[in-house]
Amino acid sequence: MTEKYSFDYFKTGKEIDERTRKGIIELHYAADKDFIPPLSRRRQKIEDIPDLNSRFLVLKYEGRIAGVIIFWDYYWKCRSAYIGNTIVSRNFRKLGFGQLLIKESVKRLRLDGIHLVKTNTWSNNMSSINMLEKCGFTKYYTVRDARGKGIHKIWLRRSL
């Protein structure tokens, strides 16, 4: 598998080419209902996501977009990063691509001078929690019922 994948890293949405832009939007639409709440019910419109002034790490497998991670820029000035949406295309899940994306993110963030990375997910998103814990993240804060009754928001972090 190793020789067939590659990464593209964009330090701002403005750098993203049209083909990749469309691919990122398609990934978000395809994963819409995997998220709680669904992405289409959030404040940020899916079409606008690739235009954000954020950083994007795109994973390609045999030239096709297989996954993406977005780093929102809220905490950049204090040398900490926040991982927003992480999506692996349904056809490529449970093959280790999620972990590849997280590990590559850690490398890129270190090179960008970031010392701490945080993210959050919801309590029954075991694929996300397992993926993050396998990559060295630890849970540090829970907001009970934040995503609905019995569905908590789980914060995880990792020092770099």
Ligand SMILES: CC(C)(COP(=O)(O)OP(=O)(O)OC[C@H]1O[C@@H](n2cnc3c(N)ncnc32)[C@H](O)[C@@H]1OP(=O)(O)O)[C@@H](O)C(=O)NCCC(=O)NCCS
């Ligand atoms: C979360 C997500 C990115 C994981 O991607 P992935 O490529 O399937 O992850 P990996 O194959 O690297 O799996 C990492 C670990 O997570 C666990 N895992 C993956 N899918 C799982 C599932 N459905 N249930 C339980 N654990 C799961 C496994 O422990 C796996 O480790 P292993 O392969 O050694 O067993 C992917 O499921 C996804 O895109 N989900 C929809 C969007 C989402 O929920 N994003 C995260 C919140 S922002």
